Amino acid sequence: MIVPIMTKEETELATESVTALAIEPDAVRVELAHRQARSLLFTRPGFLIRRMHQIHGWLFAEETSAFNITPVQYSLLTTLSEMGEIDQNTLALEIGLERSSVAEVIPRLQLRGLIDRSQSPTDKRIKLVKLTRQGKRLVSKMAPAVQRAHDRTLEHLEPAQRDLFMLQLIRLVEANNEESVVPLRVRRAAD
Numbered sequence: 705m706i707v708p709i710m711t712k713e714e715t716e717l718a719t720e721s722v723t724a725l726a727i728e729p730d731a732v733r734v735e736l737a738h739r740q741a742r743s744l745l746f747t748r749p750g751f752l753i754r755r756m757h758q759i760h761g762w763l764f765a766e767e768t769s770a771f772n773i774t775p776v777q778y779s780l781l782t783t784l785s786e787m788g789e790i791d792q793n794t795l796a797l798e799i800g801l802e803r804s805s806v807a808e809v810i811p812r813l814q815l816r817g818l819i820d821r822s823q824s825p826t827d828k829r830i831k832l833v834k835l836t837r838q839g840k841r842l843v844s845k846m847a848p849a850v851q852r853a854h855d856r857t858l859e860h861l862e863p864a865q866r867d868l869f870m871l872q873l874i875r876l877v878e879a880n881n882e883e884s885v886v887p888l889r890v891r892r893a894a895d
Contacts, residue, residue: 760857767853771846776801777809778843778850781818781835785843789834791824800881800888818842 740746764775773781779799784790787798796806810833813819818839824830835843858866881887 756857760853763856764850764853767849767856768846771842771849773842773846776805777813778846780806780809780813781839781843784819784833784835785840789832792821792831792833794889795833796886797889800884800886802886813839 745751761775764778768778776799779801780795783795783798787794790798792806792810793803796803799806810819810821814821816838817836820834820836822832824832858869861869877888878890881890
């Protein structure tokens with residue numbers, strides 16, 4: 705079981721962040737009511753999350769079109785870049801994706817020469833995956849374009865609001881992680 709972890713220091717920092725924004729709850733409620741009056745869909749968090757996912761997917765595709773890599777493929781590649789050689793099941797948990805989906809993505813990346821796949825020397829049932837040199841170069845080369853997509857996704861928020869938005873998304877993902885078909889493996893923060 706993966707448990708959301710927030711240290712005392714992280715909790716205090718989050719509280720300070722919200723306080724520093726000087727958010728007035730009444731002003732938020734008024735603006736929220738005004739915006740939600742424009743569309744019933746704006747009252748539905750699931751709709752808004754899906755819509756932002758669509759928007760970000762388009763921005764990601766626009767910024768990274770020269771690389772022909774999807775957001776899921778990029779998550780897989782960057783996880784391998786961070787972790788080195790790992791088995792496919794661990795990779796699936798690290799990116800919160802079903803094993804069957806990972807098993808579909810890996811051959812495409814392997815055909816492009818971006819990853820190598822091999823059997824574990826200790827257990828022939830286990831497939832190990834790692835980035836090739838070409839894969840490492842691609843991850844490095846894509847980083848500025850991916851960052852532009854992330855920046856464009858959040859650019860309409862003030863910098864402090866971006867941080868708060870990201871914090872709130874992380875909190876929601878961690879709080880609801882176990883409700884997912886495939887929970888994301890969340891590592892403990894370094895103390």
